[in-house]
Amino acid sequence: MGKEVRAKKHLGQHFLKDETIAEKIGDTLTMETYKNVLEIGPGMGVLTKYLIEKDAAIIAMDLDTESIAYLKEKYPNKNLKILEADFLKYDLSMLFGKEQFAITGNFPYNISTQIVFKMLEWKEQVPEFTGMFQKEVAQRICEKEGSKAYGILSVLAQAFYDAEYLFTVPPSVFNPPPKVDSGVLRLKRKEDFSIPCSEKMLYRVVKTAFQQRRKTLRNSLKSFNLSDKIKEDTIFDLRPEQLSVSQFIALTQKLQNDAISAH
Structure with missing residues (x-):
């Protein structure tokens, strides 16, 4: 052996x-x-x-x-x-x-x-x-x-x-x-593992948010050039660890739509 x-x-x-x-x-x-x-x-x-x-x-x-x-x-x-x-x-x-x-x-x-x-x-x-x-x-x-x-x-x-x-x-x-x-x-x-937002964008949102995990999302996600309207959403008062996975996906959808409508 x-x-x-x-x-x-x-x-x-x-x-x-x-x-x-x-x-x-x-x-x-x-x-x-x-x-x-x-x-x-x-x-x-x-x-x-x-x-x-x-x-x-x-x-x-x-x-x-x-x-x-x-x-x-x-x-x-x-x-x-x-x-x-x-x-x-x-x-x-x-x-x-x-x-x-x-x-x-x-x-x-x-x-x-x-x-x-x-x-x-x-x-x-x-x-x-x-x-x-x-x-x-x-x-x-x-x-x-x-x-x-x-x-x-x-x-x-x-x-x-x-x-x-x-x-x-x-x-x-x-x-x-x-x-x-x-x-x-x-x-x-998951049985259905497709997500209703861009995967690339989800990765960016999650990584950016957790890089400054003590800050609220309003502060940590500044680099996404948020419109004034979307900034009013109460989800931005939260810190990343307070969001469930489905909330992160919903947030990514909102940011995608905000980026589209901002132009």
Whole structure:
């Protein structure tokens, strides 16, 4: 058997060594509307082992050459393809063509939020996204309005997906143990995930608002050149964390209409 892979700090690697938890993460996938799964950062394959038991085509993607060699030797399965690549730079249409696929993994903490943003770009093909994050990040993605943790990621993920925080994982089950708790979540794409406003504009509104989260929207959204009429709307008295996802979408629609009528 190939020798153990050493966890590399610069890749943010913490290898999960608890079988029960690995199986639980594997079970977060419902496999309801898809038969393809992409696993990000498989490391030594503790989660991969449970994924290949499912009736699915699995691609395990890792940046770490050593992990890739280890996996190829340990799991020569027919339904598993092992790919040495950087998820953030990879053209995902090369994976499963136009078919739907789920994404899962014990995500490297240093790029976990970027993984979510990239997944959102491919939401047309990703009905489900599950996996392990630093606990605070997992909670933030699932957070509702009114809380300090609610932010850009919460709004943008929940505009298209239903988010559910599933369970917490202690540092002791990793090698090396991280300094923080981890959390596992599930994002399930909404039945109708089209939004009645420009997606680009929604991203701009949400990011601009939360960059100055202590200010009211009237102040933080000045760069949108609001007309005097729209500024009277009471929604602008609020701070970004007070707005629900649907209010952010409605606000974006208002700003779009205001920009049109202002010219």
